[in-house]
Amino acid sequence: MIRATGITVRRSGRNLVDGADIAAAAGELTVIVGPNGAGKSTLLRVLGGDIAADAGETVLLDRPLRHWRRGEIARWRAVLPQGSALNFAFRVRDVVRLGRLPFPPSPEDGAIAARALSTVGLHGFGERLYPNLSGGEQRRVQLARVLAQADDALRAGRGVLLLDEPTANLDPAHGLAALREARRMARAGLTVLAVVHDVNLAAPFADRFIGMREGRVAFSGPPHEALTPENLRTVYGVETAVLRHPGMDCPLVAFLPGAAERA
Amino acid sequence: MKRLCGAARAAAERGEARAFALLVGIVLLVFAWNAASGALAVPLSAFPRIFGAALGLCAPQEGDRLFAMVLLEVRLPRLCLAGAVGAILGFSGAAMQGVLRNPLAEPGLLGTSSGAALGAVAAIVLEGVLTRRHDFAPFMVPLAAFGGAMASTVVVVAVARAMALPSATTLLLTGIAINALAGSAIGLLISLANDEQLRSLTFWMMGSLASANWVHAGVVSAVGAVSGAFVFHQALALDATTLGDDVAGHLGLDAVAVRGRVLGAVALAVGAAVAFVGMIGFVGLVAPHLVRLMLGARHRLVIPGAMLLGAVLVMLADMAARTVAIPAELPLGVLTGILGGPFLLWLLLRVGRQGGAA
Numbered sequence: 001m002i003r004a005t006g007i008t009v010r011r012s013g014r015n016l017v018d019g020a021d022i023a024a025a026a027g028e029l030t031v032i033v034g035p036n037g038a039g040k041s042t043l044l045r046v047l048g049g050d051i052a053a054d055a056g057e058t059v060l061l062d063r064p065l066r067h068w069r070r071g072e073i074a075r076w077r078a079v080l081p082q083g084s085a086l087n088f089a090f091r092v093r094d095v096v097r098l099g100r101l102p103f104p105p106s107p108e109d110g111a112i113a114a115r116a117l118s119t120v121g122l123h124g125f126g127e128r129l130y131p132n133l134s135g136g137e138q139r140r141v142q143l144a145r146v147l148a149q150a151d152d153a154l155r156a157g158r159g160v161l162l163l164d165e166p167t168a169n170l171d172p173a174h175g176l177a178a179l180r181e182a183r184r185m186a187r188a189g190l191t192v193l194a195v196v197h198d199v200n201l202a203a204p205f206a207d208r209f210i211g212m213r214e215g216r217v218a219f220s221g222p223p224h225e226a227l228t229p230e231n232l233r234t235v236y237g238v239e240t241a242v243l244r245h246p247g248m249d250c251p252l253v254a255f256l257p258g259a260a261e262r263a
Numbered sequence: 264m265k266r267l268c269g270a271a272r273a274a275a276e277r278g279e280a281r282a283f284a285l286l287v288g289i290v291l292l293v294f295a296w297n298a299a300s301g302a303l304a305v306p307l308s309a310f311p312r313i314f315g316a317a318l319g320l321c322a323p324q325e326g327d328r329l330f331a332m333v334l335l336e337v338r339l340p341r342l343c344l345a346g347a348v349g350a351i352l353g354f355s356g357a358a359m360q361g362v363l364r365n366p367l368a369e370p371g372l373l374g375t376s377s378g379a380a381l382g383a384v385a386a387i388v389l390e391g392v393l394t395r396r397h398d399f400a401p402f403m404v405p406l407a408a409f410g411g412a413m414a415s416t417v418v419v420v421a422v423a424r425a426m427a428l429p430s431a432t433t434l435l436l437t438g439i440a441i442n443a444l445a446g447s448a449i450g451l452l453i454s455l456a457n458d459e460q461l462r463s464l465t466f467w468m469m470g471s472l473a474s475a476n477w478v479h480a481g482v483v484s485a486v487g488a489v490s491g492a493f494v495f496h497q498a499l500a501l502d503a504t505t506l507g508d509d510v511a512g513h514l515g516l517d518a519v520a521v522r523g524r525v526l527g528a529v530a531l532a533v534g535a536a537v538a539f540v541g542m543i544g545f546v547g548l549v550a551p552h553l554v555r556l557m558l559g560a561r562h563r564l565v566i567p568g569a570m571l572l573g574a575v576l577v578m579l580a581d582m583a584a585r586t587v588a589i590p591a592e593l594p595l596g597v598l599t600g601i602l603g604g605p606f607l608l609w610l611l612l613r614v615g616r617q618g619g620a621a
Contacts, residue, residue, distance in 0.1 A: 050509040074515030081513075084506050087366055088560035091275075098503055102515040127275055129559075149514070 001026045001191050002047060002160060007056035009042050009215075016042045017053070018215030024193045024208070026158070029179075029186040031202045032195045034212035034235050040195045041082055043212070044164050047193065048079040060160055061191075074102035077160040078149040082168070082195075084142055086130055092117070092141050093126035099148030112151045116144040119181055121174060136169045143178060150185060157189030164195045172201070179205040199227060203250040211235040227251040279564060282557045286571040293575050294346070297582045298338050302589050305330045305338075341475035345581045346574040347484040348472075348536040349546060350491065353573020355529040356547030357554070357565045358494045361501040362522045363431045369548040370533045373434065373526060374415035374441035379537040380468055381445045381452075382411020387464045388452045404467070405479075405538035412534030415441050420526060424519075430508065434522070469594030470543040472581050479539045486535040490528040491570060497525055498562035505560075543596050546576050549603040556610050576603055 002024040009017040017039040024030035032040045046053045049065065058065040061076055078099070086095070096113040100106075117123060120140040125133075130141060143166055153159025163182060167175035175198070183205040186192040196202040199209075209226035211219040212235065219231040232240045238255055245252040299305050305313075313331045316323035323331065355370040363372070371377065386407035419441050423434045456464060494501075500521045503511040508518035537543075554568035580598040587593060 045509070048509070049512055070512065070517060071515040074513060077513070079509075079513040081507070081509050084510055085364075086506055087364055088361070088505050089555060090502070090505075090560040094502070094559070094561055095506075098499075098506065098514060101499060101503055 001059075001061065002193060003059045004043070004047065005057050007043060007046055007053045007058065009039070009046060009051065010054045015215050017046070019056070020212070020215060020217050022210055022217055022220070024191050026191045027186055027189055028207035029183045029192045029194065029205055030208045030210060031206040032193065032210045032212060033197070033199055033202070034218075035237075038212040038235070039215040040212050041164055042215075044079075044162050044193070044195055045081075047160075048077070048081070048162050049073065050081075061158065071102060074149070076153050076158070077162065078146045078153070079161075080143055080146045080163045080166055082164040086138075089129045089131055091126065092122065092128050092130055092133070095130050095141055096126075096144045096148050099145040099151075102149065103152060113144070113148050116147040116151070117141075119147055120144045121177060136171065136174065139166075139169045140174060140178075143181075147181070147185075150190065153190060154185060154188050159190045161185055161190050161192040162194075163192070165197065166194055167196055167198060167201055175201050183207075199232075199253050203227065203245070203252070204248045223250050227253055279558055283564075283568070283571075286568060286575075289575050290346075290571050290578075293578050293582075294342060297342055297345075297578050298334060300582065300586055301333070301338065302586075303329070303333050305334055310334075340477045340480045341472050341581070342578060343477075343480040344475040344483055344540065345472055345578045347480060347487045348540050348543065349550075349574035349577030350570040351483070351487040351532040351536045351573070352543060352547040352577070353550040353554075353569035353571070354491050354494055354566045355533050356549075356573070357551035357562065357569040358497075358501065358525050358529050359547070360551055361505055361562055361565075362525050363435055364505055364507070365431065365435065366552065367548070368435070369544075370529060371442075371542070371544070371547070373419045373438040373530070374445060375412045375530050375533045376537055376542050377442045377445035377449070378415025379408040379412035379534060380542055381415070381448050382407035382409070383467050383538075383541070384449050384452045384456075384464050385411070387460050387467065388456045408538040409534045411445075412530060412537060415445060416526065416530035416534075420523060424523075431522070434526075466594065467541040468596075470541040470596040470599075471592065472540050472584070472595060473592055475539075483535050483539055487532050490532040491566070493528045494525055495563070495566050497521060498566055501525065501562040502560075540595070543577065543580075543599055545596075545599045545603045546573050546580075549607050550576060552607060553610060 005021050007017050007020045008015055020039065020043055022043070034040050045051050047058060060068065060073065093113055096116055097109055100109045100112065114126065117125060120143050122137065122140055122144060130138060133141065146161070150159060150161055161182065166178045166182060170178060179202060182192050182194055186207070203223050206223055208220065208222055210217055211226065211231055218235050219226050227242055229240050229242055232238065232253065240256060241254045243252045243254060295307065299307055309327055309330050312321065312324055313327055313334055315321040316331065317335055352370060359368040359370055359372060360366050383404050386404045390403065419434065419437045423437045453461070453464065500516050503514050503516055504518050504521055511518040511521065550573040551565055551569040554565050554572055558564040558568050576599060580595055580602050583598045583602070584593045584595045
């Protein structure tokens with residue numbers, strides 16, 4: 001589980017995250033939404049240990065983040081950052097196997113990496129060169145690396161998965177597959193926190209939505225309670241019509257551009 | 264499907280093993296060729312007798328005396344020094360490129376070479392001013408060069424660390440600033456130098472193995488072996504840092520610490536190499552690239568591969584330096600460029616046609 005209270009990150013005199021309180025429960029997929037610059041990624045970077053918060057307290061898996069040693073938390077927490085540039089011609093399997101770095105080498109590592117690649121739909125891509133892949137394929141390789149890292153946590157039924165825009169650059173089929181996998185990891189007992197821009201893509205899978213605006217949490221709750229026209233107007237400044245999803249038990253958000261232009 | 268995957272991996276591993284065998288073979292071939300050729304050609308048939316006699320396995324033969332002297336006292340130490348320097352430049356280039364996430368990085372980038380050059384030039388030019396004697400201790404220039412290399416690297420790393428974000432980019436920019444400062448200081452010293460000093464410092468700045476002996480070869484090999492082994496030990500950490508500091512952190516590594524350790528080892532080795540043979544460009548840049556084209560990007564293959572290839576490049580360049588214009592010697596740095604440049608171009612063109620990535 002993740003509990004962060006009063007998280008504040010100041011950069012150049014501006015609060016990128018401004019006293020945000022968020023909680024994500026084990027066994028659930030929590031999705032953070034919000035406009036560009038709302039502080040979603042910054043918050044995730046605090047939880048991922050990339051930057052230290054200027055104020056606030058973060059607890060991961062019942063222990064304050066600052067009490068976790070770097071090498072130890074890496075066995076329980078896997079992170080997919082927003083973007084990762086790789087200038088060298090690594091083979092896909094070598095990138096995925098880096099996910100096994102926090103663990104002692106094992107003969108299983110190859111099989112774990114291969115399974116992770118199959119999960120993201122890249123079976124048989126192991127020998128390809130990473131820089132020759134498309135943007136979406138590279139994204140899926142990174143996701144596979146994260147899954148390979150989370151394999152032990154998955155078996156233990158305890159751990160944290162932080163995904164910053166796991167569906168960016170992915171076509172609808174692979175985007176849905178990525179979110180389905182995220183929820184599967186959650187159902188196995190992990191705490192999964194993902195930043196997703198497409199509310200409709202995430203709605204069928206998310207257990208909770210957290211809406212952020214100007215570094216603060218604006219709303220939080222299960223999809224039906226969280227995705228309301230009022231909440232969406234608060235964070236995005238856009239008029240919406242929230243419909244019943246024709247095939248799933250979740251809301252379907254229609255953005256109304258005309259209303260936004262009038263506003 | 265699974266078997267197919269395994270087969271592809273096995274084939275890739277066989278290819279890697281074959282490439283390594285090829286590299287080792289080339290090293291041995293170049294070594295023997297280099298040892299045999301020069302102003303005095305030593306017949307390969309004399310090698311076993313000479314080595315046997317040197318090791319006390321058989322009686323020395325009178326007819327081999329000159330060959331033995333040339334081989335054991337002149338050529339072999341020089342060849343070993345060339346191999347050690349090449350290996351150091353090779354693995355240092357590979358490590359720098361990985362640690363700075365920049366395929367264009369080379370060992371001179373963080374001020375190591377320019378600091379060494381400043382130290383050496385200062386020693387050469389100021390020697391007369393300071394002592395009025397020209398038979399100053401033979402280790403004066405190497406020591407000054409080594410000191411300069413260490414000092415400039417420490418300055419670069421300290422300045423980069425003092426900044427809020429000791430990222431790869433700040434390190435690079437700090438290195439550029441220090442290089443510019445050292446370059447100006449060198450220019451100033453050169454303008455103070457007399458003709459004799461100019462000659463020796465020009466030679467030093469273009470690199471030369473002409474003054475090699477067993478002590479030089481031993482010192483450089485020892486430093487190179489220790490720091491090379493250390494860098495090789497960091498191979499997986501280097502792989503992880505190429506994905507970015509944050510990803511390395513998520514995988515349980517402290518990227519800043521990895522960078523510091525690796526750069527320290529590299530500075531030590533490059534400082535030692537440059538101290539004895541001067542500036543040799545291009546090998547540190549080109550050898551890792553060639554190896555990546557052959558073996559892929561994993562550092563546990565690139566580092567030993569770049570060591571072997573760097574050794575080959577410097578040994579070949581030095582052979583050309585001493586044999587092309589007998590009895591004169593050409594500057595080594597000129598020849599590494601002449602040899603390495605076209606080879607890299609050829610490989611880039613070949614790989615470009617196959618649709619691979621450099």
